[in-house]
Amino acid sequence: MKYGAIATGSLEASQTAADILKYGGNAFDAAVGAIFVSMTSEFALTGAFGGGTLIGIHNNSSPFIYDFFVDSPVCNPNINAEFREISVNFGTTEQKFHVGKGSIAIPGNLLGLIEVHKNHGSLPLEIILSPAIDCALNGIIINKNQLEIIKLVEPILTFDKTGIELFKKNNTLISQNEKFTNPAFADFLQLVIKKGAKYFYEGPGLDVIINHCSNKSYLSKEDFKTYKVFKRKPVLLNYNQHDIYTNPSPSYGGSLIIFLLKLINDSNKKIELLDLIKGMNLASLARNEVCKNPHIENEINNIFKKNIYSRYLDLFNNGNHDFSKSINGFGSTTHVSILDKKGNAVSVTTTNGEGCGYIIPEFGIMMNNMLGEEDLNPFGYHKWGIRRRLPTMISPLIITKNNKPKYILGSGGSNRIRSANVQVILNLLNKKMSLKDAICEPRIHLEGNTLFCEPNINLPELNKININHFKNQNVFFGGVNAVSNKEAVGDERRGGNGVIC
Secondary structure, eight states: OOSEEEEESSHHHHHHHHHHHHTTOOHHHHHHHHHHHHHHHTTTTOOTTSEEEEEEEOTTOOOEEEEEOOEEOOOOOOTTOOOEEEEEEOSSOEEEEEESGGGOOBOOHHHHHHHHHHHHOOSOHHHHHHHHHHHHHHOEEOOHHHHHHHHHTHHHHTSSHHHHHHHEETTEEOOTTOEEOOHHHHHHHHHHHHHOGGGGTTSHHHHHHHHHHTTSSSOOHHHHHTOOOEEEOOEEEEETTEEEEEOOTTOSHHHHHHHHHHHHHHHTOOOOHHHHHHHHHHHHHHHHHHOOOTTOTTGGGGGGSHHHHHHHHHHHHTOOOOOOOOOOOOOOEEEEEEEETTSOEEEEEEEOTTOOSOEETTTTEEOOOGGGOGGGOTTOTTOOOSOEEOOOOOOOEEEEETTEEEEEEEEESTTHHHHHHHHHHHHHHTSOOOHHHHHHSOOEEEETTEEEEOSSOOOOOOSSOEEEEOSSOOGGGOEEEEEOSSOEEOOGGGTOEEEEO
16 A cells, blocks of 8 residues: 555545545544545434544554543433434334434534544645535535435434425435535535634534524533543453454443453354354343443443453353343444554544434534434433433444554444444454455344344354344444455445545
């Protein structure tokens, strides 16, 4: 590779990242530029007022985390809060979500991405955001994969007048090969360049947001003014002579990935499909056991306590156990992985939930619906009595060998993020597959006692498990975008795009 390896959720985002690397930018510049382009090319998956997490290596330093996921406001009673149930049909399964202004959590994407660029980028912000402004003004062509996702969440994208204007023409939904533009978002990005991100957290831009939410949300100006981006130390596991780094608490996803891989590592078994299914269930049961108090952000760390972990390892090796409860979640989420020629590495996952259904017309941005995501609200909706980070499944990963980045990967897909990432890691480190084969390999996902399966999987005999067969590989099973020194692979399930430049 002359400049770097790139994998994103869209052709436009990958081209942007490649152009930035060729222009002299580093992996952090390229990642930030690509994500802001994704806010147009993958409007249904991410947005400036969603949340995310980045794991990076800068100048061959140790991996670090930027946590800019969403916060829950203190959900005091609000009889005017708007909170509505809506369904998404995947063909073989239907899932329910909640939208409305009462579903909006305090966003972090904008502030976090600008802070990452400020601390680790090398090119001016104006250059980094220029491709995103161009895409929003002049449009992107809707491809087959993006149209599939748009159709899935059409009731949310066209929930209000501005959404209908953006996604429908003559009362007909935008179609494949049509151009999608969002000029208001281009104006928003120009404001970000001129005024900075804090303009929308502390200045006049915040007035627009609060006025838009009216009294139908749980948000206040103070929520925005006190929001913080956190720099954290990743959770780490040495596995098959590799070091796996990912998102720590208060996130759930990274810790549960490490927990499952640690069970596999410590079992000394040759892992078969039945063992993987068992491990998926045990990880969910462990989460349900230790996460009991919404006021304690780092409860998930208790799964690594010796007495708790030893009991689950024994169950993994020998025991029988019940099934965990099933949880809904589509996961309007996308991932960017970049490795540059200097060894800078970035793995970053961002999300908008499914979106709250309302687009701020002045900015062309739909705010998130994280307070309406079942997987992020395990104690029930609007039960947060304190201000805290929501416990996301977002799990960007960097895998190193001999202290050098070897694989940079991550996935979208709500609670399927864990299962998608784990299966790709096992394909890479256990089965020694190429990056492309590891991502293309058919996947499973366990929800309660239902096993969702892509085609061409040889299932063992399973007791007390319901099987839900998909006819084709499906967006339901996540979208792992990953790079190495030699490969760049975007997951075809979500229209991902990989580029070596």
